[in-house]
Amino acid sequence: MADKKKKHPDKKPRLHARNKHRDRYNFKELIDTCPDLAQFVVKNKFGDESIDFFNADAVKMLNKALLIHYYGLTDWDIPKGYLCPPIPGRADYIHHMADHLKGSNFGRLPEGEKIRCLDIGVGANCVYPIIGVHEYGWSFIGSDIDPVAIDSANSIINSNEMLQGKVECRLQSKSSDIFYGVILRSEPIDLTICNPPFHASRAEATAGTLRKLTNLKKKKVTKADLNFGGKEGELWTDGGEKRFIRRMIKESKKFGKSCCWFSTLVSKQSNLNEIYKLLDELEVEEYKTIQMGQGNKSSRIVTWTFLTHEEEAHWVKERWTKK
Numbered sequence: 658m659a660d661k662k663k664k665h666p667d668k669k670p671r672l673h674a675r676n677k678h679r680d681r682y683n684f685k686e687l688i689d690t691c692p693d694l695a696q697f698v699v700k701n702k703f704g705d706e707s708i709d710f711f712n713a714d715a716v717k718m719l720n721k722a723l724l725i726h727y728y729g730l731t732d733w734d735i736p737k738g739y740l741c742p743p744i745p746g747r748a749d750y751i752h753h754m755a756d757h758l759k760g761s762n763f764g765r766l767p768e769g770e771k772i773r774c775l776d777i778g779v780g781a782n783c784v785y786p787i788i789g790v791h792e793y794g795w796s797f798i799g800s801d802i803d804p805v806a807i808d809s810a811n812s813i814i815n816s817n818e819m820l821q822g823k824v825e826c827r828l829q830s831k832s833s834d835i836f837y838g839v840i841l842r843s844e845p846i847d848l849t850i851c852n853p854p855f856h857a858s859r860a861e862a863t864a865g866t867l868r869k870l871t872n873l874k875k876k877k878v879t880k881a882d883l884n885f886g887g888k889e890g891e892l893w894t895d896g897g898e899k900r901f902i903r904r905m906i907k908e909s910k911k912f913g914k915s916c917c918w919f920s921t922l923v924s925k926q927s928n929l930n931e932i933y934k935l936l937d938e939l940e941v942e943e944y945k946t947i948q949m950g951q952g953n954k955s956s957r958i959v960t961w962t963f964l965t966h967e968e969e970a971h972w973v974k975e976r977w978t979k980k
């Protein structure tokens with residue numbers, strides 16, 4: 658008799674080659690690492706083990722299990738309602754940036770805490786520093802305007818020895834600033850990363866959540882149930898990602914000789930032209946767009962530098978190559 662079981666793709670080929678989540682989640686292994694996950698594991702319509710992605714507690718527990726199993730944590734938690742980050746996509750950003758830095762480093766992946774990365778908007782979940790410290794040994798400064806997010810990130814650091822001395826959180830007290838008030842112009846930073854709040858208003862953020870839930874449930878959802886988490890400041894900012902990224906790029910020029918590479922996620926393809934125009938106006942030395950994707954969702958990183966090739970070579974020699 659023909660096998661009627663619907664096949665679910667085994668691989669996620671659009672993820673970066675070093676991404677640890679290209680295969681389907683192995684729930685047995687994850688439960689061995691994090692037994693609390695067992696209560697949330699169910700069979701999905703394909704007959705495979707999964708969790709109910711509409712259950713906020715289940716999603717949070719899956720994240721905890723993944724971070725413990727793959728990224729060396731001993732514990733992880735976030736305050737109620739805060740963004741529960743999809744780990745595979747977040748890991749992709751870090752791996753693509755490692756490849757990008759490799760291009761400046763004579764083809765060698767730059768590793769170790771001498772690579773200092775500023776994560777703008779570290780969030781309560783501290784996800785990028787966790788992945789960057791584990792995968793490449795980089796050190797991080799995480800900034801955020803939300804004191805609850807900073808407290809939460811600090812408590813993740815305090816409960817995981819692996820992060821101690823490697824990740825430092827700094828509160829940005831002025832929401833319209835990005836670099837000012839967080840780093841000094843004399844403080845060398847090898848890379849900046851950012852997952853900006855992308856919606857322009859609360860209404861747009863709610864509509865976005867409804868769209869996401871409708872796609873997931875495959876039927877129209879009209880009431881926003883924030884199971885995916887996300888406090889207001891995580892999801893929206895005045896002017897949306899476009900204005901946020903514009904501010905970041907403009908301010909980055911002032912730090913152009915003390916930061917080697919700047920970068921940001923850009924979720925809306927339609928914002929790219931304006932971003933390129935601004936980068937041209939500000940006469941950056943080089944910029945590049947790195948495409949990323951997961952399933953049907955596409956995203957991209959824009960990265961730029963104000964260092965000339967000679968300055969970049971000097972930077973790499975002094976900071977990354979010297980013993």
Ligand SMILES: C[S@@+](CC[C@H](N)C(=O)[O-])C[C@H]1O[C@@H](n2cnc3c(N)ncnc32)[C@H](O)[C@@H]1O
Pocket residue numbers: 740742747777778779780781782783784785800801802803806829831832833834835852853854855890891892894
């Ligand atoms: C989309 S969330 C990203 C959180 C986390 N990095 C992640 O990827 O899951 C955006 C974060 O940026 C923070 N934020 C907003 N404006 C900021 C600013 N001017 N400087 C630093 N962080 C800011 C928000 O509080 C929020 O935590």
